[in-house]
Amino acid sequence: MFVHTWYNYGMKTRDKAGLETGENLNKIESEVERLKHENEELKAKVKFYEEQFRLSQAKKYGPSSDKGLEDQTCLFNEAEIESQKKMDEPDIEEILYKRRKAKTKSRKTYKDLEVEEIYYQLEEKDRACPSCNNELHEMKVIIRKELKVIPAKVTLVHHKRQVYACRHCDSVNSEGEKGTIITAPMPNPVLPGSMVSPSLLATILDMKYNKMMPLYRQEQAFVDIGIDIPRQNMASWVIKGSERWLSPLYDRMREHLLKEKVVHADETSLNCLDEKNNKKNYMWLYATGERAEKRIYLYDYQKSRSNKHPKEFLKGFEGFLQTDGYAGYNSVENVTRLGCLAHGRRYFSDALKALPKEAELSASKANQALKFFKEIYKLEDEFKDLAPEEKYEKRLEKTKPILDDYRRWLEDESKKTLPKSKLGEAINYSLKQWDSLVVFLKDGRLSCDNNLAERAIKPFVLARKNFLFAKSPKGATASGVTFSIIETAKANNLKPYDYLTYLFEQLPNIDLEDPDSLEACLPWSETLPDIVRRKHKDDKDYDFE
Numbered sequence: 001m002f003v004h005t006w007y008n009y010g011m012k013t014r015d016k017a018g019l020e021t022g023e024n025l026n027k028i029e030s031e032v033e034r035l036k037h038e039n040e041e042l043k044a045k046v047k048f049y050e051e052q053f054r055l056s057q058a059k060k061y062g063p064s065s066d067k068g069l070e071d072q073t074c075l076f077n078e079a080e081i082e083s084q085k086k087m088d089e090p091d092i093e094e095i096l097y098k099r100r101k102a103k104t105k106s107r108k109t110y111k112d113l114e115v116e117e118i119y120y121q122l123e124e125k126d127r128a129c130p131s132c133n134n135e136l137h138e139m140k141v142i143i144r145k146e147l148k149v150i151p152a153k154v155t156l157v158h159h160k161r162q163v164y165a166c167r168h169c170d171s172v173n174s175e176g177e178k179g180t181i182i183t184a185p186m187p188n189p190v191l192p193g194s195m196v197s198p199s200l201l202a203t204i205l206d207m208k209y210n211k212m213m214p215l216y217r218q219e220q221a222f223v224d225i226g227i228d229i230p231r232q233n234m235a236s237w238v239i240k241g242s243e244r245w246l247s248p249l250y251d252r253m254r255e256h257l258l259k260e261k262v263v264h265a266d267e268t269s270l271n272c273l274d275e276k277n278n279k280k281n282y283m284w285l286y287a288t289g290e291r292a293e294k295r296i297y298l299y300d301y302q303k304s305r306s307n308k309h310p311k312e313f314l315k316g317f318e319g320f321l322q323t324d325g326y327a328g329y330n331s332v333e334n335v336t337r338l339g340c341l342a343h344g345r346r347y348f349s350d351a352l353k354a355l356p357k358e359a360e361l362s363a364s365k366a367n368q369a370l371k372f373f374k375e376i377y378k379l380e381d382e383f384k385d386l387a388p389e390e391k392y393e394k395r396l397e398k399t400k401p402i403l404d405d406y407r408r409w410l411e412d413e414s415k416k417t418l419p420k421s422k423l424g425e426a427i428n429y430s431l432k433q434w435d436s437l438v439v440f441l442k443d444g445r446l447s448c449d450n451n452l453a454e455r456a457i458k459p460f461v462l463a464r465k466n467f468l469f470a471k472s473p474k475g476a477t478a479s480g481v482t483f484s485i486i487e488t489a490k491a492n493n494l495k496p497y498d499y500l501t502y503l504f505e506q507l508p509n510i511d512l513e514d515p516d517s518l519e520a521c522l523p524w525s526e527t528l529p530d531i532v533r534r535k536h537k538d539d540k541d542y543d544f545e
Helices: 003-063 075-084 092-103 167-172 198-209 215-224 231-258 308-313 327-332 341-353 365-382 390-414 422-432 451-465 474-489 495-510 514-517
Strands: 162-166 182-184 262-269 283-287 297-302 318-322 335-338
Touching: 075 495, 092 335, 198 215, 198 231, 198 451, 198 474, 198 495, 215 231, 215 474, 231 297, 231 474, 231 495, 231 514, 262 451, 283 308, 283 451, 283 474, 297 474, 308 327, 341 422, 365 390, 365 422, 390 422, 474 495
Parallel strands: 262 318, 318 335
Antiparallel strands: 162 182, 262 283, 283 297
């Protein structure tokens, strides 16, 4: 009995110990799994922060272009790669010809500049040959060319209006009334009651918004040429000139933009000191497409990045709206949204830049994605001169299969990549934006990216680095209007300073309510004088030795 009891007790003891051991093992395994999961999360966070650090270093010190990253991975294999390309051996005459041709770079003739000639001749007494004492004759003239710059010159202009009266009327008028008095006509001033002239106001606007020189630097520059104009006066002239004369042109240009079928848009931040809220203010950009007959760039200052701003500005526009992936443009009605392949490519370029030095870039997934973009952009370069109908057919034939392969690649890699990594962000961006990224296949007039808008907004970004902020909403609005006039003028092959001078001479003396009068002053008007147009737009050959 004792033995049986002991045996049962021992069995119970072993069962209890085994159960406790099993529970401990389960707890240990659960803890191990938790620690593994936590370790994976910590590694992912460390990898994320390392990527962010390397990306910030690449943006600060590395090249800004998205191109060339793939080629940089093959620098040490250049001999092997280049040797695989089939190329006929050049003969010695071809080599020497190219070498001789390379010595002289193509330069402009400057044939439109005024020529000043200075002659250097021997005196009569020095024209005798030192060997035989006979008179020397002129054999040839050696010409040395150089460019001479004449500094800015300031003059004070007195506008004198002659007043005429009739002596006969004065003598016969016995009732004490005034006789006949006639005053000679004179052009209206650009700003009544101010000493600013059209050329001075055009200079200030051109220096600030085209050459990126803030008003305080202009104030110092004007002192060097003999005039002292406080920057406060210049700021007042800028706002008044923009509000009174340039805004009507801006509104007219907007009417033309809304009639187009393709509009590009982008936005960038701007700090306005007098705004009551501390939120970022924004400068919005709207531009016509690459194939538009009228090239228009309009900058619109707003207090926020709210979606109501593009909705209001583009009210009445019906067509294709091309932007980046910002959802604020989704509120614009009656438009078809286009995405930007360049943004999709940039995400993969950032993923490459974020990789550590020891990573094999050519084997990375990001590099595989960039090859798709490289093929697409190579085709786009081939199609750029085709008519829209022909480009549409070529894109369906050659570009669409590449995009289909790219989509399949994205879907496969999205299952294998951490979503929070830079590569995961790049893949997710293309997948989320896919419907808008492929819209450019629908029409040959469309572009595959929004680079036009990004290039157009760069002048404002460069200017912002110099003057940093806007003092008031009025100043910010005036800046947007003036940028619009200047950048649109440049896009239509006009010289900004001469065009602004022409506007400030003409606009005060025409009826601004007359549409035809405003049309004649727009940057694409054929009635503009030749002095405001750039000459030899495509002439890159010049001779200056």
